[in-house]
Amino acid sequence: MGLLVGKVAVVTGAGRGIGRGEAIELALQGAAVVVNELDAEAGAAVVQEIQAAGGAAVLHSGDCSEESGARSLIGLALETFGRVDALVNNAGILRDRTVVKMSPEEWDAVIKVHLRGHFLPTQVVCAHWKEAGQSGHIVCTASTSGLLGNFGQANYGAAKAGIAAFSAIVAQEMWRYGVTCNAIAPAARTRMTEGAYGEIFNPASEDFDFWHPDNVAPMVAFLCSDASSHISGKTFGVQGDTVELYQPFTSFSVIENGGSRWDPEQLAGQVDELFAGFPIEPGATNGMARLRFTMTDRS
Numbered sequence: 001m002g003l004l005v006g007k008v009a010v011v012t013g014a015g016r017g018i019g020r021g022e023a024i025e026l027a028l029q030g031a032a033v034v035v036n037e038l039d040a041e042a043g044a045a046v047v048q049e050i051q052a053a054g055g056a057a058v059l060h061s062g063d064c065s066e067e068s069g070a071r072s073l074i075g076l077a078l079e080t081f082g083r084v085d086a087l088v089n090n091a092g093i094l095r096d097r098t099v100v101k102m103s104p105e106e107w108d109a110v111i112k113v114h115l116r117g118h119f120l121p122t123q124v125v126c127a128h129w130k131e132a133g134q135s136g137h138i139v140c141t142a143s144t145s146g147l148l149g150n151f152g153q154a155n156y157g158a159a160k161a162g163i164a165a166f167s168a169i170v171a172q173e174m175w176r177y178g179v180t181c182n183a184i185a186p187a188a189r190t191r192m193t194e195g196a197y198g199e200i201f202n203p204a205s206e207d208f209d210f211w212h213p214d215n216v217a218p219m220v221a222f223l224c225s226d227a228s229s230h231i232s233g234k235t236f237g238v239q240g241d242t243v244e245l246y247q248p249f250t251s252f253s254v255i256e257n258g259g260s261r262w263d264p265e266q267l268a269g270q271v272d273e274l275f276a277g278f279p280i281e282p283g284a285t286n287g288m289a290r291l292r293f294t295m296t297d298r299s
């Protein structure tokens with residue numbers, strides 16, 4: 001028996017990489033799965049793999065960041081399987097470039113797939129759950145590139161930080177309806193990361209491939225299940241055999257001006273007090289240096 005017996009789950013961008021592993025794990029846990037994928041051939045292969053293993057799956061070949069795609073995606077789950085219990089927003093792309101060199105098209109493409117691609121299926125499924133009086137679970141896909149900030153990824157990082165905020169806000173709005181919404185910041189060896197980082201270092205252990213994309217799926221299956229109903233609005237780092245809990249932006253220190261408005265010259269003299277004695281540099285730093293697990297040099 002799995003965690004998702006009798007449930008129906010939708011995964012966007014499930015034709016390869018992390019989404020493929022998620023769709024297969026959700027099916028192994030007993031869910032019927034709608035495999036959304038822009039690349040129909042890749043999506044169909046995942047559907048076949050699930051069916052060959054005795055699971056139930058259907059292909060939705062379309063763009064989850066278009067209104068018609070998002071509507072038909074959730075509609076297909078309802079038509080085919082009669083219900084929908086979980087949505088995994090996973091589809092994503094990269095168009096890496098430093099901000100000075102980035103074209104508006106590269107900015108828009110990334111913002112659209114990630115932010116609209118999260119917003120539209122979430123809106124459709126939440127409206128359905130609210131109307132049906134049904135509970136449900138949403139998993140969004142953020143990234144450490146957004147949570148910590150990665151050089152050369154202003155578009156992607158802005159979208160991924162936005163997704164973490166989106167997820168926390170959807171969680172607040174839908175909590176009263178019994179709907180949870182959490183985000184993961186995964187890390188794995190996929191077409192996306194090999195394109196960005198080149199060859200990814202494999203750990204020395206022969207028993208466990210730390211960066212295998214399927215390692216992300218168990219936490220996602222848990223977050224799609226009623227076993228996680230008490231957890232919402234949180235962001236988890238997920239890679240290898242590790243799960244991390246992230247804390248969102250938090251006020252770290254404060255200066256006050258005794259009940260009157262600051263003068264800019266006063267601030268020039270006092271803002272450095274905010275940093276005094278704390279491990280936060282005033283200048284720009286490499287946020288990714290705070291990663292616990294580094295894809296290119298983990299041993």
Ligand SMILES: NC(=O)c1ccc[n+]([C@@H]2O[C@H](COP(=O)([O-])OP(=O)(O)OC[C@H]3O[C@@H](n4cnc5c(N)ncnc54)[C@H](O)[C@@H]3O)[C@@H](O)[C@H]2O)c1
Nearest residue numbers: 013017018038063064090091092143186187188190191192
């Ligand atoms: N791989 C990592 O280490 C890593 C790290 C942080 C975040 N992520 C995120 O995880 C998610 C999955 O990434 P991956 O590494 O598996 O990438 P991937 O490129 O292997 O897979 C992404 C899939 O999404 C599909 N897709 C893209 N746009 C789509 C759209 N509009 N509608 C439907 N499908 C679409 C692609 O065709 C592809 O099959 C992405 O959101 C990515 O940003 C990945």
